[in-house]
Amino acid sequence: METGLKTRPILVTGATGGIGAATVRLLANEGADVIAAGRNQERLSALSSDTGCRTLIFDLTSEDEIQSALSEIELYGVVNCGGWGGEIATPMDTDIGVFDKVIDINSRGTLLITKYASKSMINAGKGGAIVNVSSQASLIGLAGHVSYAASKGAVDAMTRVSALELGKHNIRVNAVNPTVVMTPMSEWYWGRDDIGGPLLETMPLHKWATEQDCAGPIVFLLSDAAAMISGVCLPVDGGFSAV
Numbered sequence: 744m745e746t747g748l749k750t751r752p753i754l755v756t757g758a759t760g761g762i763g764a765a766t767v768r769l770l771a772n773e774g775a776d777v778i779a780a781g782r783n784q785e786r787l788s789a790l791s792s793d794t795g796c797r798t799l800i801f802d803l804t805s806e807d808e809i810q811s812a813l814s815e816i817e818l819y820g821v822v823n824c825g826g827w828g829g830e831i832a833t834p835m836d837t838d839i840g841v842f843d844k845v846i847d848i849n850s851r852g853t854l855l856i857t858k859y860a861s862k863s864m865i866n867a868g869k870g871g872a873i874v875n876v877s878s879q880a881s882l883i884g885l886a887g888h889v890s891y892a893a894s895k896g897a898v899d900a901m902t903r904v905s906a907l908e909l910g911k912h913n914i915r916v917n918a919v920n921p922t923v924v925m926t927p928m929s930e931w932y933w934g935r936d937d938i939g940g941p942l943l944e945t946m947p948l949h950k951w952a953t954e955q956d957c958a959g960p961i962v963f964l965l966s967d968a969a970a971m972i973s974g975v976c977l978p979v980d981g982g983f984s985a986v
């Protein structure tokens with residue numbers, strides 16, 4: 744499959760995390776000019792030594808930092824992967840401060856990156872692709888995930904609206920909706936047999952996703968092989984949301 748990503752500049756947020764770093768590595772293998780973004784310079788430098796990626800530091804909650812970080816760079820693609828899991832809580836006992844923070848990072852952060860990155864992509868006039876990393880939690884009712892699910896539901900909605908608005912610039916916008924990946928965000932909760940077991944039992948493939956299972960579909964959606972796909976929220980969930 745020809746991805747067409749060679750030398751194309753692609754920003755990956757959350758690059759210091761599990762799914763983000765796997766995506767950086769796969770994009771680098773495809774010859775893309777990867778710009779890995781995060782908050783931890785040490786981890787970004789290690790990723791850069793391994794892959795040759797450029798690095799960028801900003802906090803997803805700061806419009807000023809995002810605007811200034813993205814003002815000078817030309818982009819073809821974006822992976823909105825930075826995110827936070829929040830808390831496990833019901834609507835009855837949720838901490839509204841956690842709700843605000845999870846929306847701030849996951850939803851508002853995705854919109855801010857889309858806002859400033861798409862300006863750069865439109866100016867470059869070469870089309871492009873954005874992939875938002877959403878979650879299975881936005882597709883079905885997942886116990887204990889009220890705030891996180893809401894934040895990713897907003898990401899799915901933004902994906903569709905952005906696909907509509909940016910299509911005339913030949914910029915495609917899609918999302919992936921992974922099931923559990925055993926990164927630190929998930930392991931403490933889903934790693935418990937009493938919590939993870941019942942989900943695995945109902946999932947047709949009966950296994951958790953890996954970081955690489957997510958990176959593959961992300962890179963596909965960025966690539967020329969997905970030239971006619973836009974506005975899609977693609978479950979990467981072993982069939983969990985289909986049954």
Ligand SMILES: NC(=O)c1ccc[n+]([C@@H]2O[C@H](COP(=O)([O-])OP(=O)(O)OC[C@H]3O[C@@H](n4cnc5c(N)ncnc54)[C@H](OP(=O)(O)O)[C@@H]3O)[C@@H](O)[C@H]2O)c1
Nearest residue numbers: 757759760761762782802803825826878923924926928929
């Ligand atoms: N793991 C799962 O089960 C799962 C399932 C479905 C979807 N997802 C989604 O996949 C994405 C990546 O998750 P992951 O599993 O790879 O988690 P992870 O390893 O915890 O990585 C999260 C990444 O987001 C960054 N981040 C968090 N808050 C930030 C902020 N305020 N500003 C800038 N960067 C920030 C982190 O940077 P720092 O290193 O600086 O904290 C880190 O790079 C997230 O959007 C998550 O919601 C995860």
